[in-house]
Amino acid sequence: MVLRCIAIDDEPLALRLISEYVSRFPALQLTKTFDDAISGAEFLKSKPVDLLFIDINMPDITGIDLVRSLEVKPMVIFTTAYKNFAYEGFELEALDYILKPIDFKRFEKAVEKAIDYYRYKNNTTPEQPEESLYVYSEYRMVKIELNAIEYIESMEDYIKIHVANAKTVLTLMPLKKVLEKLPADKFQRIHRSYIVPVNKIRSIQNRKVKLTDVELPVSESYYDVIRNWMKFR
Structure with missing residues (x-):
């Protein structure tokens, strides 16, 4: 099982950090990174992914508005420096909401949740009852x-x-x-x-x-x- 994912963030340092963190998980494959939301949105229209790491406060379009606009929504982990967007993330059923600066242990917890939820939704172990x-x-x-x-x-x-x-x-x-x-x-x-x-x-x-x-x-x-x-x- 490999989850295809992308990261969208207007901060290059944040993208490098997410890329480095993702590389530590064999179950994740980082397909692409984007430093602007418009390019990321265009990519997602034609190439859906399993998991999206996305910043919220970006200059061209917010991460909230981008996710809301997607017809096919992947699992979403918001990464942001601001706490006041938590309710919007809840409305969009975000998998998790990580505050910057991103700590690896906190990132790991969110990724493990994504992997577990993917298995749960896709029933990758049908011989086992729901637990x-x-x-x-x-x-x-x-x-x-x-x-x-x-x-x-x-x-x-x-x-x-x-x-x-x-x-x-x-x-x-x-x-x-x-x-x-x-x-x-x-x-x-x-x-x-x-x-x-x-x-x-x-x-x-x-x-x-x-x-x-x-x-x-x-x-x-x-x-x-x-x-x-x-x-x-």
Whole structure:
């Protein structure tokens, strides 16, 4: 597996640094670099890539506007000296958002995320069941191991993913949407506001499900499903 990538930045020093960093990863192939956004945009129209490293604040067109204009969007890692563009990056579902000066360890973390997400989206190991979930949180993509999910809670337009021994992940997504991303044999909706991992259900009584560390209500419409599932455990 090799990810084709390009870098667009109006700072020559930044391009050299990204080129040097990319060369350390056998899974990345840097096809080309561009010191102006217009040339990079023209290239991408005819030669789509898997991964794009792009600065945001450039003189001719911003990296945000360039990515927004692409019909076929690659995975995007924004590199910038400014923090105030994070929300725009979130809207475009950027894979990551790295502040300059770019530290190699931080760059490595972003690249590893890109490689993992590429495998996840392209199902490069179909013989293995899904073991993780990817969502956008805090202006970047977050990987969550399925076996670490305690339960998922709806907060109107947002959901809270409660993760064992880790910070709760908040993401803009309806509960129905995240349920579609989860393996049907491992997760069950029990209420209009809750999804639970079935292997963490300890008991069900009085229309409440007992998980490892919490009790959650069960809606009437889901009660029989959960009760019948418990019978055959």
